[in-house]
Amino acid sequence: MNYDVIIIGAGPAGYVAAIRAGQVGLKTLLIDKDKVGGMCINWGCIPSKSMIESAKFYYRLNQAEEFGIDGINLSKTSLNWKKAIDRARTISAKMHSGIELLLHKHGVETIIGKAIITAENTISVNKRSITGKNIIIATGSYPIDSDRKGIKSLKALYGLNELPETIAIEGNGAVAVETAQLVNLAGSKTYLVSDSDELVPGVDKYINDYLKKQLKLQGISLIKTNKDISADIWINANQRSAILPESKIKIETTENGFINTNMNLQTNIPSIYAIGDVNGRSSYAHAGSAQGQFVINNIKGVKGGIELGLYPINLYTFPEIAQIGATEQVLQEEDIDYKISEFPLSMNAKAMISGQTEGVVRILSERKYGEVMGVQIIAEHATDMIAEAAAFMEMEATVYDVAKTIHAHPTISEVFMEAGYDAFDKAIHKIK
């Protein structure tokens, strides 16, 4: 065999698997049809979050006077889409070359080209046939095609020099909602076009209801696909389906077209694994990265597994939203007796100090013993705050553990402790 591991696709699932494989001494080949970093680094999470950061910075200027800053004339400020894109591109490029350096450092070989699986242990790329003890498919996903004529991709949106007056975003899910808020903050009249009642599938109904209200408050029009509107540009941000690799042997898929995997993330061919978006388990980058590490650990025989089902959901909405563990709907389905404890940011000192009082922390706990079953956060820094919830859940903590953990004052993280106390109906700073 030429390699211990051949990985097809160099996004956050594939490249992290490759680095990890190199670290534990496996002879590793990483193949991508385009460039290392994949959709996430080059066209997806990294540049989009960078644009969102620019837009939020721009929006925050509205608070400058309140904070005591003189000399900004808001009628003269604007978000320069092109400049913000250039910054985003610079960050992507830096990440891209950092990853190349890491792959090199850990002895991972890379090939740019289209890989075809030709047998259980063989692939062909750029007309070479290469063998590997293990093959890992990490080819990702793409948005489902739209019926709409002339609709553009997200790449096209990021290729614009300036935004047009009206923009329609087609789709639901994290990317659709984030993109709608981004272009809205940047100053375009925005439509979010979807037939689904769930703005973001998989998040608690409480959050979906909140999001709908919030988008409307921000002036974003939620419309159904059959409604007639005119927009200068339409963007396809639909739900995603798997990008299947070309294969001479049968690799089984689910009814939705994702690659079928068992608990070890093996396909129907035991030497072939599938990780990341392509297996349909999650479309979050960190879930894919964790799957990559999990598979390499298993191949190498490293003990102490990663709990793949326990990962945060992070939405770079405005304000941010994050969730981990079970939703109310899941707990109800599973007939678990649960309690909701919550604490609003509006009563948190640091949130007032930061001028970011929109939001809430909700802890869902099992009623009898108090184990934390799920956490939902709406807050300006929710995507970072969810890490605390992940820590508690990883350690199987109860709400009592959360309550007795001393939190620094004044910090926004105090809402956790308060929500923990609220489980006894005894939050210290809760008025209502």
Add this chain to the structure above:
Amino acid sequence: MNYDVIIIGAGPAGYVAAIRAGQVGLKTLLIDKDKVGGMCINWGCIPSKSMIESAKFYYRLNQAEEFGIDGINLSKTSLNWKKAIDRARTISAKMHSGIELLLHKHGVETIIGKAIITAENTISVNKRSITGKNIIIATGSYPIDSDRKGIKSLKALYGLNELPETIAIEGNGAVAVETAQLVNLAGSKTYLVSDSDELVPGVDKYINDYLKKQLKLQGISLIKTNKDISADIWINANQRSAILPESKIKIETTENGFINTNMNLQTNIPSIYAIGDVNGRSSYAHAGSAQGQFVINNIKGVKGGIELGLYPINLYTFPEIAQIGATEQVLQEEDIDYKISEFPLSMNAKAMISGQTEGVVRILSERKYGEVMGVQIIAEHATDMIAEAAAFMEMEATVYDVAKTIHAHPTISEVFMEAGYDAFDKAIHKIK
């Protein structure tokens, strides 16, 4: 007895104890010589953090162009000290009335006046004699007097309409360093005047060394007290000593003048407790609040104690600094074999996206089993990020637990996971 609990001093130790006492059904009296909220809410943490937030916002305008924001002329912007103070005052007032409401809601009676302890279960205030089963002293602390003629208090600094050209801050510790950075960011030439080599006592030497370098880079002059400088105003931000209540009975103190307490925070008189700054255990607000809850829980017989020694240290420096658990120096003293794992923010995607790449996360773990012994963070949002470390330490987690907890991507919290992996010398994204 008139009351179950009489609390003297309504700062974050006293008022939280009072709310908690009301919640668990104790008949409670809270006495303060000035107003509810104490130094923290009215003159200390809350208004100072609000001012720091204004100054950081102002400083961040330097990044506006890089983020793609057009139309800000930096030569025309300035931080209006008076306006920022007014905002800080508004937040303090809101917190103050929120606390009054909470005290009322939980049935706590309050008296404004000077309390004198007249016997083991008796105090006198405003010429009334009042009895209580338990008396809790929470009278706080004040900065040690300076020899310097004409030196002003922090209150005076916050009373200015605009800052003078040069300011000298006398002292070391969190308040001194935060205040020096605040006035420096706001545009004054700043001197930090102290004979101590430790800028902030109690934090790791690594952080003290970092702080010294950082202050110099920011143009703040660190000078010794004997060096002659001329400044328009001198501010006393010296270390603090206890404010002892007047007492007709002997309440024992330590050699540094703080009230002596046992493990239950009882003084030499078992019916009299001391919590917060006055017992000299910690000068952090949340440590005082936790002590307040701890004492009330003990009085009421609620089980499941709070670990009073495990609390975060939070510095609103620029960037922020936070720490929990043991420092290297403590581990060395205790002869514990430890390992340092660290990960720099400069290699974190979200830190690049936010333009806040200054900083590091360091985890100190016991070498054999990997238990997390201490965590230090330098990062723009370190004071919130330390909550994750507190969660892991509360649950007695190992670095392996930290590493296998899936963190959302892209978030700054990923540095924790990386630092966890670094404990195996295997951080995914670490180049050096």
